[in-house]
Each structure stands twice: as C-alpha cells, then as structure tokens.
Amino acid sequence: MRLHPFFAMGPTMSVDFKETRALLLRRQSSVFAVEGAERQPEACMQLFDIDLAKLGYALSQRLRARLQTQAAPALSAIQEGIWNVLATQLGGHRQHTPLFRRFPNDVPHNTERLWIDRVLTHFMQAPGQPCLHCARTGTTHVLKPCQHVVCDACFDGGNYSACPICHRHADRDSPFFLPAPGPKQKAAAHAPLKLIDLGASMDDTAQALVRAMCERKQAMSPADTDDFKALAGEYGLRLLAWVPDQIPVRENIALLFGTLLQKCEPAAVLAAAAPHIGSATDVIRLIAAYSGADPSLQGQEVYRQVPVEQARRYVRFKDWFVPDSYWNEQPSVPMRVSIKRFKVAKLARPLRRALLGLLEGMHPNALTEDMLRHRSYWVWLGQFLHPHEYHKRFPQVAFAFSVIRKKGPDGTPGPQFETFYAGLEQAVMRKDAMAMVTLLRQRPGELARRFDHALRVAAGDSAASSAVLDAFAKCAPQFATPVLLTLRALLPTRLHAGETRIYWPKGSVATGFMAPDQRPPLPQETVNQAVALIERELLARFSSKPTVGDWLIDAALADIMVPFNERTASRSAIQLPRGSVLPVPPGKKARLFLHWCQPENGQRSDLDLSVAFYDDQWRFRGVCSYYQLTCKGSDGSIIATSAGDLTDAPFPDGASEFVDLDCELARQNGVRYAVAVLNNYSGMPFEDLEHAFAGLMFRDDVQGAHFDPRTVALRFDLAGTNGVFLPMVFDLRENQLHWLDLYAPGGFEFNNVATSTAAISAVCPAMIAYFASSIRMSMFHLALLHGAARAQRVILRGDGTLRALSRHEGEDNASFLARLRKWNPQDVDSAPVMHEAPLFAALLDADIALPENSIVYALRPGLSAATIAASDLIS
Structure with missing residues (x-):
C-alpha cells in the first residue's frame, strides 16, 4: 500500500512510524496530531467533512477541532493520507470500470447470441471487408493488441471498455471506442457515518x-x-x-x-x-x-508439469480426461506439490x-x-x-x-x-487407554486435542474412562484457552451420532474436508463432568482480568462465531470470523464486486465472479456469470445481472467485475440460496497477482457510481493458489448472509460454476449445518463468560431495548453465569440505565455512544471505534 506523506512529513508528524499511523487508523479509527498554532477557516473543514463522507466516515468534534489548528500544508497532507488509508481498506482506491460501462443498463440479455457473434467475428471477420453481420462497409476497426476486427454498428463502442470479442483490454485510441460516459452521480446512501476520533x-x-x-x-x-x-x-x-x-x-x-x-x-x-x-x-x-x-511451517504449494501418460494413472486426475476434455490434447498437466x-x-x-x-x-x-x-x-x-x-x-x-x-x-x-508419537500410536493401536493417558499427561496440550479420542478408546472400561477424566481435570489449568472454548462448544454435540464430520487441516487457506462421522456418542455423565470442569477453568481465567461495573453485550453476537483457524482467514476490512451469519438489510440491492491486477510483467490472468442459485433442496436453479450475463426468474423478471467478463487485468489499473442481485425478486422466483463464487479461470494463482480483492455492497439503488465506498459491507483479499473460492451464501428466505470464507479445490484452470456445482451443492449446505449445530462457540456466549467473571452488572441489548442483570451479594461466577443464560424476567433490573463510568461493550454495530475510556469489541465501527479484537477475548 502506498502511503501519503501525511504518514511521513509535516510539522506535527514524526518522520518515523509510517505504517503504525496507518494501521491504527484502520484498526481503531484513530488519528494522532498535536495541537497546532493556526486556525483554518470553517469552509476548509467543511470540504474535509464532505470528502470524508464520500467514504462513509466523519470526524469527531475533538479531532475536527485539533485538525483545524494545523497549518494548511499539513492539513492537506492529513486529509489525503486519511483518504488513502480508508479508501484502500474499502477498495475505493482502485479504478472500477466493468466491461459494460453503462452497467447495470444495456447489458445484453441474450448471452448465447452474443457468444455466437463473437465467435463468428473472431474466425471470419477480415480487415477492410464488409461486416459479416450487418454487411456495412467502413464500420470495422482493428483493435490492438488482439487484432480483432469489430464493427461499430454491431458492437456499441460507447458501452464496451475492452475488446467485444476476446474481452481483453485494448488500445483506447481506436476510433471504435467512443468517449467514456460522464462521471455518474453517486446514488444516495442511507448509512450512518463511521466516526474517526483523536488518539x-x-x-x-x-x-x-x-x-x-x-x-x-x-x-x-x-x-x-x-x-x-x-x-x-x-x-x-x-x-x-x-x-x-x-x-x-x-x-x-x-x-x-x-x-x-x-x-x-x-x-x-x-x-x-x-x-x-x-x-x-x-x-x-x-x-x-x-x-x-x-x-x-505449512509448506509451499507449487505446480510441476506431469506428462499426460503419467497423470492418467493418478486418481486425482480421473475427472480431467473425460471425452473431449481439453487436457486430452495437452502434453502435460500441472500437479500441485507441497514443498517443505x-x-x-x-x-x-x-x-x-x-x-x-x-x-x-x-x-x-x-x-x-x-x-x-x-x-x-x-x-x-x-x-x-x-x-x-x-x-x-x-x-x-x-x-x-x-x-x-x-x-x-x-x-x-x-x-x-523412538518418538513420543510413535509410542502414542502404538497405545492407540492396542486400544490401551491407560497407556495412552500416561503418555498424554506428559503433554497437556496433546491431551486436550485428543480428549474425545481418548474417551472413545476407553469406552466400556470404567476405570480407563475415569483415568481419562481425572487426567483431564488435573491438566485443565495448562490447556490453551482456544482449546477449552472449542471443547466447551464441541462436547455437548457429541451426545448423539452425527452424519458428517468436517476437518480443518492446516494450510494457507481454509479447505474444510468432509467425511461420514463414524464416532460413537459420548456418555452424558462424561460430557457433563468435562463441561463443568471447562467452565470452571474459563471463569477462573477470565476473573483474573480487570473487572468493570457494567458489561454491555449485543444479542446479535449470537450469530457471530468465536474466531478459529484464523491463520486461514481472508484479509478483510471487517474481521468477520468464518461461519458467522449477518442479517441482510431489507429493501437493499446487493452488488458483488471483484477486482484484480496482474503484476507489471506477469502472465495474463482471468478471474471470474458469478452467483449460483439453488432452491430449498440445493437443486441448481440458474447462474449469473460470464456465460449467462442475466439470470431470469420463472416469471421473466431479471434477478441478477453481470457487468461482463474481462479476461485480463493489465498493470496498473487492473480489471473489475460486478454482479447485481435482487434478493427479493430471487426469493419470489423460488430461489432459496444464492452462492457467490469466485473462480480462477486461467493464469496466475491468486497469491501471485499484484492485488486481488472482492466484496459486497448493499445499495439503495443500482444507479450512480459502479463502486461506492459508503455502501461496502464486506471487502476481502483473495489468497491461495487457484480453484474456487466460496466466500458467502445468501439465505433469501431467512434474509441472512452466511460467511464461509472457504476454498474448494479445483482444477488448475477452466473453473466455473458449471464445473463446480457438485462441490458447491455439497460443501455449502454441509458448512451451514456445521456452524448452525453450535459446534463452535459464538461471540455472545464468550462475552457472557467474561461478563459473569468480571462484571457487577451485565446489560443485554436486543430488539431496541436494554435488559440488565446485577450480581447478587456474594454470588459466585458460576451462579451468575447460570442466571445470565436464563435471563429470567423476574431477575431483570427495571429500567436499566448505563452509568457514566467506563464499561466493556461487545457489539455487532458500534452505533451507540459509550463513556470515555470504555473497552470496546465491535465487529463494525460506528459512533465508537473498537479498541480490542475478538481474539483478545480469548487470551
């Protein structure tokens, strides 16, 4: 990221810490500036406010007053520096021009007819000859560098931003390309501004x-x-x-x-x-x-060319060599290899x-x-x-x-x-639970991770089961907090046999693997004892942290997962943990976006943004993609529109694609699930591109600028090598957005929804069911544990109201937690009012003013900025 001189110059700015200033602005919405000696006119500050509002941000009164004392050059540098950092965070620092420049208007509805015209032009149209479609002369132009001959009467040069035939970027000086349309006015965005404060x-x-x-x-x-x-x-x-x-x-x-x-x-x-x-x-x-x-130390994923004759013997390539496959004509295929x-x-x-x-x-x-x-x-x-x-x-x-x-x-x-693990595996093979426990007690972390396994090995032997529980109890203080939280959520789900088991192997991206769950259920008494031990240990740990009077918890956090496997989380403007569910704002139009850029001397790369549609039973209903630019419902209404498929992203401007989704129309036409699909169709891996990111906007209307930073709800980077990225699923019946942040392994190239629909219809419902089973703890329940251990009063915010429970005189943490989970109306304080003293707040949206020096976890900043991250609550 290129930083403006605000982060390196100015009389009130240190020449050091360029990145520090930027990251504190991104993370905590804080700007640091000492008192100046001047007084800028109010009109100057109003221009500052107007520019910042274009990104959906506003200055706090004290920050505004501080900045008004800066010298004019320093204030100008600060303004541009703040803009650059926040625009980069949202994706608004890049040029976003789709293939069809008048999108969402004037997108061809007959994609098949358009494809036929493109193919005929590619193979048969010659320079200087009449147009083979309209027979006119003097209307054709040769585009550079692709050398395609296009007719300006058949293809609208005022609407295309790239070659109409190959969709590669072309020389804009060609007479075919008419002047770009005037800048679109930004549509109204009815979203609260996020506050930036003085650090x-x-x-x-x-x-x-x-x-x-x-x-x-x-x-x-x-x-x-x-x-x-x-x-x-x-x-x-x-x-x-x-x-x-x-x-x-x-x-x-x-x-x-x-x-x-x-x-x-x-x-x-x-x-x-x-x-x-x-x-x-x-x-x-x-x-x-x-x-x-x-x-x-996860290893590097590299590709090696394997001769076709050898590749045919590998099971992993069995689907590559079907009749008429492209790979049948190639001398070799790329095989992914992990290098340690x-x-x-x-x-x-x-x-x-x-x-x-x-x-x-x-x-x-x-x-x-x-x-x-x-x-x-x-x-x-x-x-x-x-x-x-x-x-x-x-x-x-x-x-x-x-x-x-x-x-x-x-x-x-x-x-x-002979290693520790060799001895442990021998004990498992002998089904010797006592030997297994003896070894595991030497390494408490391993005992915690294999606790379920040890109980299964000890099944049917009461002495061995008791030994496993006894070892667990004695080692619990040495277990890592994330492992305890995982076990607290997992163990209650092990009372019954499951259908599918999902594994999360180490890697640079999340690739959950599914298998039939063949584990027998665990006994109720064993689970109850273990859960009680875990909660006792968690409450003891959290009670050692600083206490507060009031602990404010947003009930909406019940749908936000406690972060796990964060190593594979996508870089994003909002740190939304995998498996979380967000409400979809009613009445809004969803616009998905994708932007990528090849390195200056890199290989041409083609990424694709699509939305696949499924019914209640996950039966495929349609797609909006490069090969189907519009998706129509059964009543003929257009439920989704693509802005077109660009097939390269030259440095430095790159390329952008958009898909508009009308959630209400899709639901009325029998669509239950809409799956966002990002495919690496051909070219370089995601991680080798100069940059590649995608996201989602919620718009009041779809006119105005193609990209409006004020409306960005999610913005995340693309990582990994190739394949298919499944970031999110819309549940249109429940009006919810499921954040999966999941990569499905695909071929090295030619990925699209058609080749991936079997994986999509298997992986997505399994992942949604997995997280809905409470197998992972929510941020709400984690906040309750903290509140029970650290607060005198817990205030619950939900449905526009506040409810509070106060700790009884002499009440221990476990008893207070039990009351907090029940929220008995007879216990609730009447007309709770937040005190002026600093409190702790765990919020979905920080849309409430909080006392000075409060500690805040907020998924989405607003009137208050987050001072801690979700992971800080796990430490």
Missing part, C-alpha cells in the same frame, strides 16, 4: 496493541500478522520493552523476533528472544520469519553459531524428537547451518542431525530414535 498517544496505543497481540492464545489472521510485523519493523528494539514475559503462540514469537532480526543487531535480538525459545521448532520458525517465509522448505536468508557465521547454541541448550531427546516432527525442513536447513562444522562444540545438535539425516558425517547409518 491520545500513538506510542501508548501501539504498546497496548503489541502487548495484546503477544498475549493472543491462537495464531493471528493474515491481517493481524501484517500489522504485527509492521509494528516490530518500525519500533525496532524499542518494542522489546513492551513484550510480556510469556508469548503463548510460538508463531508469534517467531514473527516478533524474526522481524527484529531483519532490522536490528542480531546479538541484542537473540538475547531477548532466548527466554521465549524452548524447542527446535521455535528455532526453525525464527529462521523462517527472518527469511520472510511463513513461520507456521523455504528460501533461507543469509545466515552470517556469528548468527549460525548463536542459533546452534540455542539448540545445544535443549534437552537432547526433546531436541531430536522435535526436529523429527519437521524432518524435511531440518534436512534442508542443515545445508545452511552446517552443524557438523561445530560437532565438537555442539555435539547434541550434531547427533540430532545424524538422526534426521539417517546417516552420520562419515556416511554410516544414523542412530535409531
């Missing part, structure tokens, strides 16, 4: 953010990771004073100190990092982060010795076993660390490398080594 101290705010991120109990989302690295890179060694004594997530340790290693003197960084590094995996994560690689290595940054000799010294200080058996967990990485990394150059100085490290390489330095076979 008190940038250093203090950054410190609180760094500490909160370090204390996270689960891996951060890609957006949080970027911000965390930016803070570490800009503050450098100053940041070390803010780091807490414990950083629970090992990847965060690597991100912090690996980024510092890139910027600062290695000896100082490693001295600070040493207390946080306790395993060999910590060291390799550190080297990965220092090298600019992913410290999660990364490009290692230069490791100076002193740094190598320091890293080997960290490894040498670990317990020998633990060191060797940990290295075996990531054997491929360590074999690769050994080529850069050269451990046997120092085998006398670091003998334990040399031994461990002999084990993972399976040979010593002299070429003799390496020593044998």
